[in-house]
Amino acid sequence: MFPNSHLPGGHTDQVAQRRARCSDIYQRRLSSRSEKVNPGIHSSSHQQQDGEAAMHGAHMDSSVRYTPYAISPYNRKGSFRKQDQTHVNMEREQKPPERRMEGNMPDGTLGSWFKITVPFGIKYNEKWLLNLIRNECSVPFIPVEFHYENMHASFFVENASIAYALKNVSGKIWDEDNEKISIFVNPAGIPHFAQKELKSEKVEKIKLAMNQQCDVSQEALDIQRLPFYPDMMTRDTKMASNPGKCMAASLHVHEENIPMVMSAVGMDKWKGTEPGGKCADRSPVCTTFSDNSSNINSILELFPKLLCLDGQQSPRPTLCGTEAHKTLPTCKGSFFGSEMLKNLVLQFLQQYYLIYDSGDRQGLLSAYHDEACFSLSIPFNPEDSAPSSLCKYFKDSRNIKILKDPYLKGELLRHTKRDIVDSLSALPKTQHDLSSFLVDMWCQTEWMLCFSVNGVFKEVEGQSQGSVLAFTRTFIATPGSSSSLCIVNDKLFVWDTSHQGTQSALFTLVPTAFSSVPAFSQEQQKMVQVFSVQSGMNYQLSQK
């Protein structure tokens, strides 16, 4: 578990090693930011051990997009120092892949490549790290093109089962600070050092072939070009449910899906799993493949759909990055925490906005704590030159990112309920669309509720009459009398979606809600009456 056993000597050596690592990190940082790595002869000692380790590095484009912790560009000078190995200078010019990896595979064919990344691996010495991984990894592996990229350490391996085994090491190794080391695995397009020279028209031919259900024999497909993953990727993300089909159709694998698929399905099941349909009528391509190396076979088995060009639905080729993308979680609607809280909050909001929109906001006095706070903001957009309906809110807007005057800062934070209600009364008259409301109940304790309301409202008078604005209003409230809420903090943020160029989907609700003069229903009137009796709030119903 701990790397101690792999280091020569005792404790003092480890301390010295650690110090050396720290200065190494600084060195690596300086050099790792260069995006064009041309390491030449690969430097890993393990490569050398394996004899023909001269992976003649073509210019490898390490400007991949998997940089979750991107740091600002450092000085790009300096060579890519690696231990005691020799390497060519790191050059930043944009070279097409010129060098080939000849002799790398026994039969000159290409395997399936995976990029192995250790987050924050810049902390670790290459040899130390690889040793550590080796000791835990169930299969031997040859790390290719070990390098530091931003804060991480990466290398390539050429085999899906090795990649899988390496993924299993994630979280099972620790550094000397007793922190777990993770390992991320992503399928990679053929790294430049491994690519044979491709002419663009050949690439186009491959795309054409994959895109159409054409007779293979008519296409001058070069079999050895076929594992050119970037052209065959789709964005099909339904990995978990249909791994075989999806692996074939989509090599654009989400990072977290690899372990999910591998653990759920198992490597063995991948091979030969063709849930989408069999490649029964094997094209000449497929047949020819099976005559080649075992690596090509494994590609065929793992990605059979790629090679079935005879009537099977080909995946639509789209260019994707060589790194898997993490996806954003699905956006969901309101969150209340409980049915009871939901009812409480919705009732509160209904009552609050009934009065807020009624034309007389003085009725809100009882809704606020004596020492409540209120402030409002509008977005600061320096490009906004045209007057917008937000301008009426401008003078009250408190944005401490740009507001530096301490006096104003204090003034714009309304304190005491009298101040607050006066200030609210001065704001434009509104009509809120309750059906547009979305509520996030994001903190609740015994003593308070904290929730944010998102929605839209319409201006009902003045120059911007009819314009629709969006808002987020955050309330912090304590239990009030008669099971109502007492507001202690109120923060209103108003913005105009039209200047963003995007219309919120909420707007679709607006025309219907505001199409007629709102008449308070009998139920609403009753509710307001009940509320006013309970809370002692005075109100005036005004029809608009």
Add this chain to the structure above:
Amino acid sequence: MDKRRRALTRLYLDKATLIWNGNVVSGLDALNNFFDTLPSSEFQVNMLDCQPVHEQATQSQTTVLVVTSGTVKFDGNKQHYFNQNFLLTAQSTPNNTVWKIASDCFRFQDWSSG
């Protein structure tokens, strides 16, 4: 969030909660996992405001409401406008005061179309 994502959860209380576009994430472990799964981000804050939270709500635990807004670009996704609210609570030691996030609420402004 943008540059040292792994260090982000140090800003949160152990039992802090985040509601991210309606998804509830509770506790440090879950927060760690969650931030791990988010793509790399580039935030631009355009608006910032804060208010002291009344002690009646916090039982004298000094707390500040922070509200912020701006744009964010997550890798692989289009740019979004966002709103984010925090409750920051003061953890005092004899030597200094550390502010930690007790609660966090994040939403895209166009969450329903994103």
